[in-house]
């Protein structure tokens with residue numbers, strides 16, 4: 393099993409989650425995903441996040457995750473300052489969901505898809521795997537929903553401030569990189 397210290401070392405932003413139970417479940421979900429996909433620590437850092445979409449982009453999943461968490465935290469803090477009286481934001485929920493939004497890619501894009509059939513990943517994309525891992529680790533349903541809905545997101549009556557922030561933080565990071573890399577269609 394991937395060590396807790398390894399996850400914390402790779403994604404130090406986990407420490408930003410103040411609620412201890414939420415923080416532990418967040419770490420546990422990365423461990424669970426890696427176990428499920430038979431991915432070890434060396435494999436985990438080699439999983440890229442978009443090299444099949446952005447030509448030549450070798451950024452790994454962990455770095456992308458950190459960029460999205462950092463962006464989401466800035467957005468959450470800015471919106472609390474600007475609109476906090478009208479729209480409260482659960483910062484822990486934002487940070488936790490941002491850290492886990494792409495955890496399903498551990499299953500979907502682990503190097504050479506170890507033991508995973510193409511069919512499984514064809515019919516169940518990373519947002520669903522991520523939601524599955526998160527619910528298995530007893531994350532709040534709002535976190536599960538944010539993971540499940542973060543891709544191809546569109547206005548949904550179930551949306552709430554935290555889902556809006558994580559979706560847009562991910563979208564901003566991806567679209568910004570599109571200025572530097574050619575899209576593969």
Ligand SMILES: [Fe+2]
Nearest residue numbers: 460493494562
């Ligand atoms: Fe992402």
